[in-house]
Amino acid sequence: MAEGDSSVVHSEYIVGLKYPYSDNSLMARPELADWMTAVDLDILEVLANPGAPRDFVANPRVIAANTTWDSQTVRDHMKRLRDADLVEYYDQGDGIYQLSDLGSQYLSRRVEPSELPDPTK
Numbered sequence: 001m002a003e004g005d006s007s008v009v010h011s012e013y014i015v016g017l018k019y020p021y022s023d024n025s026l027m028a029r030p031e032l033a034d035w036m037t038a039v040d041l042d043i044l045e046v047l048a049n050p051g052a053p054r055d056f057v058a059n060p061r062v063i064a065a066n067t068t069w070d071s072q073t074v075r076d077h078m079k080r081l082r083d084a085d086l087v088e089y090y091d092q093g094d095g096i097y098q099l100s101d102l103g104s105q106y107l108s109r110r111v112e113p114s115e116l117p118d119p120t121k
Helices: 038-048 060-065 071-083 101-107
Strands: 087-091 096-099
Touching (some): 038 087, 038 096, 071 087
């Protein structure tokens, strides 16, 4: 992939993207829940696919290819995000995920981080 290719989403480029949720205005990234890391937020934002007509569906390997995180890191965080009901299977047999309704509500700030289920408990 050529340098400057915008088809790869790096975590530092996600800040300030237009979210397609409400009025399509620039929004700051939502605050993290106590149990979340930057990896979790990057995964959710890739699946949200800001500016596109629909959310992105992908397996952890594809998500990793579109972030700065490696596949194993993404895979580890996907289970935690699934346990928190922020992502769900699009196709469980193929391990393909999509953003859940709760995940979408969180990214659009309709749900506070403190209201999210804590998968570590």
